Amino acid sequence: MRDSPLDITWGAASRDLQLGLRAAGILIELYLRNTGDTTLIVASHVLANETQLDWVTLRVTAATGQTRSIRLLDDRDESGLITAPVQPGAWLRHSINLPHWAARAINGTKPLMAGDYQVWATYTVPESERDNDMLWIGQLEAGPVAYSIPLEPARSK
Secondary structure, eight states: OOOOOTTOEEOOOBTTEEEEEEEETTEEEEEEEEOSSSOEEEEEEEESSSEEEEEEEEEEEETTSOEEEEEEOOOOSSOEEEEEEEOTTOEEEEEEEHHHHHTSGGGTTOOOOSEEEEEEEEEEEOGGGOSSTTBOOEEEEEEEEEEEEOOOOOOOO
16 A cells, blocks of 8 residues: 555665554554555565464553563464565555454463553564565564543443
8 A cells, every 4th residue: 555644653664665654543564665666565464363463562651750661472283484575655554453462371461451551663584584685684662642541431331
């Protein structure tokens, strides 16, 4: 896709790839944008029983100053690496349900409480992931973005 929302917080580009981050309600949206002149092959996700983003770590800081790292992978018996071509000027987007991932075992099974947060993202594809000479390798960062988890409305009896 080419027309991304205007409220994305973009990090610095490296080797023609740029990481963007956006809060969209309860979701965090992660963008990989090709800023160069040639098509890039990027590590998009791992397809298991669900989409997992092995290369992404979110850093979440509460208004109290408490910080957590949230990984976007989990136990799996079978999986497959999914790569994606990103054309010049185009981008790839993933939507992340942050409260869902925060409560997973890999992240300490501790839910995020209602409140205001700042979120940063890191996308790291190490040399060991290279399955061919075309895969983009490196590290990108983006953020912070303001993110809020609302109080749940009282339920009527």
